[in-house]
Amino acid sequence: MTLAYGNLIQPLQREHHLQDYQKAVESFNWQDVEQHFTWYKTGKVNMVYECLDRHVYEGYGDKLAIHYINGDIEEKYTFAQLKQKTDHVATVYKKYGIQKGDRVFIFLPKNPDCYIAILAAIKIGAIAGPLFEGFMEESIKDRMLDCGAKLLVTDHVLGKRVPKSTIPTLETVLIAGEPEQCEAGEISLYAELRNTVADANVIEWGTLDDGFIIHYTSGSTGKPKGVLHRQKAMIHQYLTGKWVCDVKEDDVYWCTSHPGWVTGSVYGLYAPWLNRATVVIHGGRFDADSWYSIIEKAGVTIWYSAPTAFRMLMAEGEQLHLNYDLSSLRHVLSVGEPLNPEAIRWAIEELNVRIHDTWWMTETGGHLIVNFPSQPIKPGSMGRAFPGITVAILDEDGQELPNGEIGQLCVKADYPGLMKEIWNNPEKFQSYFPYEGWYVSGDMAYKDDEGYIFFQGRNDDMINSAGESISPFEVESKLIEHPAVAEAGVIGKPDALRGEIVKAFIVLGPLYKPSSALLEEIRLFVRNHLSAHNAPREIEVLEQLPKTRISGKIMRRVLKAWELNLDPGDTSQLDGGVLARVAVVS
């Protein structure tokens, strides 16, 4: 079967929370959604109360909240146990002076401790700062310094990567482990839990406008920026969990993302738990066998992942999944990068499910453009605007473009999930809103006559590799810190598996000659300071880089055109000395 780009794929016949998209759009009102929450009546707001505690008070304490699987290790926690554990960890945080608004960083692998540590912070009104487990020293330091982290929860393995003495605001380091795993100055969280009694009323009430979580996201210029979300986002997150992820009472829900990324927190914790589902946590790295076995073992019904993961599973061939019983799966979703029609075709043929693409960003706090399980999918399209969300394609003057024309993908800034601020950076925050009332995403897209949106790329130089946004600026800055690298220009190079890979063009200092050992050393330099996903998979040594004549800025656009054998377009600004790609060969 071949799926043509844009051809309709009809839904599989099942009952879904949202059956009639058009009707939902016409009658939509965010205020109606507010009635779901306890604060609608009490006026007392806390995200974790809505995710955990209320389920216990409403009689669901024995329902399974977490099913953790890591190889042969399995752990299960009910909602009552999770309420107690988050109360307990929050009690320890309070003992160490954490108050409303303080920043608590969590640097742990995907395991129950990580989820509990995040929720415990939010429970007492602190701002949780979860960090992706793949980060290395500098990525960690940038974020904790910017945010003024006061407390860190980590373990004895990841904790070694944190340059604690360079973060002056950091008062307490809790190790999710035993005292013998702690270094000088660190405190064993497990011992603290044994020695304190959980305060069952530790919760701190706040308002819908209070910040509760901060996620850092890379930009094409400068250091990563801290996107702060407010509790009000729960309205958006609850409803998209219900209508897009189609979470129901008895669902077993698995989101493969780490909670350090926004997908892993919003659709890994809040959306499923606001809807009272069982959350599956998979510890360990990607490997096709263990992924399929998670679905079988936990009986996963809803699975949220990313195109690169689906492509990796496809690359395993068509036999592997036959070894597993995947019949529990009823709904599959994707995010983070363009979902190719080929992956949708594979899922229908091999797994008997459609993959539902979703589009949103760290800054948007929740889904904005989606495919619903009850609606037709057009392969190649990210779907349609969620009810209550106004999406438009605007030109450079902020005027709406007609259907079919490519322009800036923008969203009306009038919905509850949108970020509260960029931490310590009001100018950056303002830069997202150049046209009155509109949030500008930085993505380019077009809309068809039925409202389906088709992604066309970024309008800056941001690289999207395996769904992770990578800043060329950050990689270039790191590259030139290596003594052998005089200049660096970094681009995204198209890649069949990862969407794009990081490709670096460098000029070596006068004393250095290219060799594969040197290039590997340079690659590892980036990997060991930032993270594996930032490290260039290809490095090419050139005699000179294309730069602008006046400011000497490296023209990534020209590098990209050279790489893709395309016309570099307007090169009138190009410094006349560098007109072609001249490689230096060892």
Ligand code: WTA
């Ligand atoms: C890209 C992830 C194509 C896009 C939730 C966006 C996508 C950036 C899709 C945000 C999609 C996200 N199709 N591209 N369905 N979803 N993107 O902040 O360029 O990590 O601006 O948030 O990922 O990445 P972020």
